[in-house]
Amino acid sequence: MSDGRKANKLRRSLFTIFFMFAVTFVFISVLSLIHVLTRDVIRLNESLVVKRAVLYVAGLEVPQSGIEADALYQDRVREVKDDQGVVLYYEVLDAPGGSIQSYALPVPGAGLWGEIGSVVGVEKDLKTLTGIEFIKQNETPGLGGRITEGWFKEQFRGKRWPLEVVPEGDPTGDQEFQAITGATNTTNGVKGILNDRLATAEEAIKATE
Amino acid sequence: MNSYKFRQVLKENIGINNPVFVQILGICSTLAVTNVLRNTVVMCAGLVFVTGLSNLTVSALRKYIPGRVRMMVETLIIASYVIIVDVVLKAYIPDISRQLGPYVGLIITNCIIMGRAEAFALSNPPALSLVDGLTSGLGYSYVLLIIAFLRELLGTGSIWGVRVLGEWWINWNIMIMAPGAFFMLALFIWVVKGNFMKEKKAQGSASTPAPQAASTGGKS
Numbered sequence: 037m038s039d040g041r042k043a044n045k046l047r048r049s050l051f052t053i054f055f056m057f058a059v060t061f062v063f064i065s066v067l068s069l070i071h072v073l074t075r076d077v078i079r080l081n082e083s084l085v086v087k088r089a090v091l092y093v094a095g096l097e098v099p100q101s102g103i104e105a106d107a108l109y110q111d112r113v114r115e116v117k118d119d120q121g122v123v124l125y126y127e128v129l130d131a132p133g134g135s136i137q138s139y140a141l142p143v144p145g146a147g148l149w150g151e152i153g154s155v156v157g158v159e160k161d162l163k164t165l166t167g168i169e170f171i172k173q174n175e176t177p178g179l180g181g182r183i184t185e186g187w188f189k190e191q192f193r194g195k196r197w198p199l200e201v202v203p204e205g206d207p208t209g210d211q212e213f214q215a216i217t218g219a220t221n222t223t224n225g226v227k228g229i230l231n232d233r234l235a236t237a238e239e240a241i242k243a244t245e
Numbered sequence: 246m247n248s249y250k251f252r253q254v255l256k257e258n259i260g261i262n263n264p265v266f267v268q269i270l271g272i273c274s275t276l277a278v279t280n281v282l283r284n285t286v287v288m289c290a291g292l293v294f295v296t297g298l299s300n301l302t303v304s305a306l307r308k309y310i311p312g313r314v315r316m317m318v319e320t321l322i323i324a325s326y327v328i329i330v331d332v333v334l335k336a337y338i339p340d341i342s343r344q345l346g347p348y349v350g351l352i353i354t355n356c357i358i359m360g361r362a363e364a365f366a367l368s369n370p371p372a373l374s375l376v377d378g379l380t381s382g383l384g385y386s387y388v389l390l391i392i393a394f395l396r397e398l399l400g401t402g403s404i405w406g407v408r409v410l411g412e413w414w415i416n417w418n419i420m421i422m423a424p425g426a427f428f429m430l431a432l433f434i435w436v437v438k439g440n441f442m443k444e445k446k447a448q449g450s451a452s453t454p455a456p457q458a459a460s461t462g463g464k465s
Contacts, residue, residue, distance in 0.1 A: 055309065056318070059322075067329070078336050081335065178400055
């Protein structure tokens with residue numbers, strides 16, 4: 037009697053373990069299949085975020101289609117890497133295989149809630165900005181998050197750093213940019229990117245010249 | 246009989262036992278993703294997909310799942326569907342996926358899904374469970390969409406990113422921040438309970454038995 041109950045209990049435990057293995061196996065297999073099917077698209081999407089940013093800050097027309105954007109990037113942008121393979125800066129060429137037209141640099145910065153990752157484009161004088169794009173930010177949606185809006189990014193083209201801040205909506209000189217109302221910390225983060233962090237990033241260009 | 250049951254499930258999940266404004270479940274995402282309508286729509290679609298299919302799967306397996314590991318199995322099933330949603334968003338609408346950030350992954354912690362699996366799918370046949378999951382998701386979605394509509398309108402003067410209020414409109418910044426969602430949700434519950442749920446409540450306590458619905462511990 038007691039033996040029978042023990043055997044029964046054992047059988048139930050074994051079934052539980054077997055069941056868990058089987059269910060996990062089935063679900064993991066399905067997920068792996070989906071992962072394999074979408075892996076290339078996702079990798080392309082992720083790399084395109086940076087590539088589009090480089091093209092955008094250089095003032096080039098960025099194609100809608102991912103494949104075309106990638107092709108344009110291959111033609112017009114040369115990546116300069118350090119020994120570890122980390123990209124230091126990008127050289128934007130005036131034509132495929134041509135000479136350097138401007139530079140783009142990945143510049144990290146500090147926002148209100150977290151890091152602001154940006155790509156900044158500069159002319160060969162390293163002073164005049166060709167554009168800025170934010171590729172990573174966690175700013176408050178609707179406030180600091182407005183740094184990704186067109187009017188804010190476009191105002192930097194042709195400006196010369198270091199820059200001063202003026203209130204949103206005010207006219208700007210060539211060393212000023214408009215703040216975002218209600219997002220002082222984010223605005224200061226952007227100012228820091230352009231006035232402090234950019235200079236550090238440009239050291240890499242000077243070093244290789 | 247059967248269609249009566251389906252209708253009953255629909256009525257419960259959309260109205261008298263709504264997961265958001267009656268059970269106060271899924272509040273985390275209610276606060277987080279309702280500042281812009283477009284993100285809310287994607288989030289809601291993801292949630293309806295996950296609640297529906299996880300309920301269906303749990304229900305289909307309910308006779309085989311050993312009682313002791315049922316929570317593990319439920320979590321596994323729910324997590325798998327959430328990963329599918331996440332991967333599909335990353336692959337086909339990367340912009341929105343980036344904006345939603347961690348919240349897609351956090352669908353798994355939404356109490357509505359686990360709550361429906363535990364309270365409904367484990368004791369009901371697959372078809373009915375699927376309907377229960379889908380309608381729970383819809384009950385959640387329409388509340389979020391109303392809140393998101395009002396928050397985006399008041400907070401940015403736009404709907405779906407298109408400016409609808411004129412230049413005279415001054416944006417209510419509070420509406421796009423998380424506290425704005427608290428205010429909106431509270432107002433919503435107030436209006437709904439004050440105007441639509443009074444009579445039903447009076448009737449409910451007299452004639453129909455209390456709803457057998459979910460009360461899972463944590464409210465995420």
